[in-house]
Amino acid sequence: LSMQEVVFLVHCLCALSLNLENSFIENTVMAAKAKVDAAYRYSRQQSLDRVRRNAHYADVVRLMKQPRGASRIAVRSADYLANSLQMITESLEKRHKRSINATDLISKENLQALIELTGCSPRHRIPSCRTTQNLHTYRTASGVCNNIKNTRWGASNTPFLRFLPAEISSLLVSNRILPTPTADVQSDPLYTFLVTIFAQFTDHDLTFTPTSPSIASFSDGIDCGKTCTRREPCFPIDIPENDPRFGSNSEHECIPFTRSAPACGSGNTGFNFGASTVREQMNTLTSFLDAGEVYGSDDAKAHSLRDLTSDKGLLRVNDIFNDTGREFLPFSSMSINMCATRARITNTSNAVEVPCFFAGDDRATENNALTALHTVMLREHNRLARALACLNPQWDGERLYQEARKIVGAYLQVSEEDFLHHIVGPDVIAELLSTYPGYDEDVNPGIANVFGVAAFRFAHLMIQPIISRLDEQYEEHPEYPSDLLHRNFFTPWRMIFEGGVDPVMRGLVGRPAKLNTQQHMMSEELTDRLFKFSSRVALDLGSLNMQRARDHGVPGYNKWRKFCGLSQPQTLEDLAAVLNNTDLAQRLLNLYGTPDNIDVWLGGVSEPFVHGGRVGPLFACLIATQFQKIRQGDRLWWENDGVFTEAQKRSLRQTSMARIICDNTGITEVPENPFLFRPRGNGYTQCENIPNFDLNPWKEGGESLM
Secondary structure (H helix, E strand, C coil), X not given: CCHHHHHHHHHHHCCCCEXXXXXXXXXXXXXXXXXXXXXXHHHHHHHHHHHHHHCCHHHHHHHHCCCCCHHHHHHHHHHHHHHHHHHHHXXXXXXXXXXXXXXXXXXXXXXXXXXXXXXXXXXXXXXXXXXXXXXXXXXXXXXXXXXXXXXXXXXXXXXXXXXXXXXCCCCCCCCCCCEECHHHCCEEEEXXXXXXXXXXXXXXXXXXXXXXXXXXXXXXXXXXXHCCCCCCCECCEECCCCCCCCHHHHHHXXXXXXXXXXXXXXXXXXXXXXXXXXXXXXXXXXXXXXXXHHHCCCHHHHHHHECCCCCCCCECCCCCCCECCECCCCECCCCCCCCCCHHHHHCCCCCCCCCCECCCCCCCCCEHHHHHHHHHHHHHHHHHHHHHHHHXXXXXXXXXXXXXXXXXXXXXXXXXXXHHHHHHHHHHHHHHCCCCCCCCCCCCCCCEHHHHHCHHHHHHHHCCCEECCECCCCCECCCCCCEEHHHCECCHHHHHHCCCHHHHHHHHHHCEEECCCCCCCEEHHHHCCECCCCCCCCECHHXXXXXXXXXXXXXXXXXXXXXXXXXXXXXXXXXXXXXXXXXXXXXXXXXXXXXXHCCHHHHHHHCCCCCCCXXXXXXXXXXXXXXXXXXXXXXCCCCCCCCCCHHHHHHHHCCCHXXXXXXXXXXXXXXXXXXXXXXXXXXXXXXXXXXCCCCHHHCCCCCCCC
């Protein structure tokens, strides 16, 4: 049963005269729950067994994308409901010996009973904000009540928005346009690798789409990793014939892929039926630039990240290892350790393994460059909390935590403005993101599907195939040399045992990003070696991006060109003019037949850059439009009246990524603007020459905090 059919059934249920007995509804839900729970148990046990033996690439990605806590409960309820509806439909069709139409469906009362019994209703009623403490001063962890009128707008565990209606594609996915051998990678002459990792860090603040917790088909129990047939939630990526990574038998191969978990309904309130006719996917993070990747996006996660052994407002740190006296992220307490990769990568059987790191976002250990940035921001929070305690010794731990968290969130918002100038270019900034217009309670800041699964994945083509580690002179580190990217996936032990944060941070600010060109798009580290922990073919990031967009029903390239007021090419000549490249246009048409069929992600990353940016016109439009909504729809945006005092705003405007690096590492010399690539000696400065962040406006008794 497709999601379109499920929602069609849901819509029609409201107009039926047929009433099913309560006992039938209850028994059906019990059977559906048993089926879903069995699939979940099988999947968990298989994951435990596989990781204990030798983690397969698909298992690593699946574990990383699992919903947890409140998100997992919401996903399970959605699976209960979908399977209950399917079982009812099958029963009615068998009873009436024909396909069911609107006159055969069940009553509104039956539907309400289903929603209640599966758990889709009570957990997602619109919350009241009347009892929320400090509502006008601090954010809730989940983003609930940021908008007082529409309390779930921008909150975690709500569906992605759609700028355009969903469309379904059944085309094959190919990576023939993308791969770039490592030797052919071109470096960006203007921007550092920090730009790439900051984009990933930002993405992990805004979007996380959990996949189904089940790796087995709900209908027949077949393992998704053992079939190339699409059975919910299995959605494998078919490999075109004679793909070189699979050899002569490629017609029988596929890349394992599991669908994103469905939301328990859709529409602006997140979980009410009746507003949508398609399957919607859930964003488990808030849509606000609130440093959720540092602090978590629900109350339970936020609480677990805090150091509650003292009343100092600190975040938890690693209690086993430190980085020459500086803090590491704490370790995860998960029962399965997908970061036990040291013995495999170093080919050392007795190597000491360590768990994954624990942060506000579960992907913090995905690569060491990202881990380094997470660690720096953890340290910055604790530095701020300690400094604020010196300024205001009367403040308790809760006040210190919330004020430091508020400042770190504002840091990221200010830094984002600088970052976006380099990505979408000054012309688009002037059009969509120039002067702050103030808060608008009628603007929904929710993340659009196309942003999460396509436009903001532009940075995948700026990823260098190497993680650089540099010494104090910004030269190759003599003891801990740079290494290939795929050897830095899920390797916290490199941070612990191989020099800590400083060499990696120097690599981020002292080495350029990869330059995306139409001839050299995506490094083979991401098309042929992504998460490669076994001898089988690794995952292919480009293919994953396109398949995820198709799973989410994101329309194709030309629909989005039209949305942004751009031309919609119809012929080879039209497409060649848009891309300024006839050869690339021909290769795309050889694959897709018509520009209308081009996947939006591939079409977007194929466009020439806008002036002063690192994306083409389409992605510049989509990215700027999304951030416009995030900024204008956030009641607690740093520039909004009353969020900070004028003196505090003046301090925040002086926020410097260079200063944050200096304050939280052992690095003593940095580029003045760490986003801009400069050879050492040109644009570098000693940390002592960079102004400190002025916290005096936060001293109580001076200018009012509100």
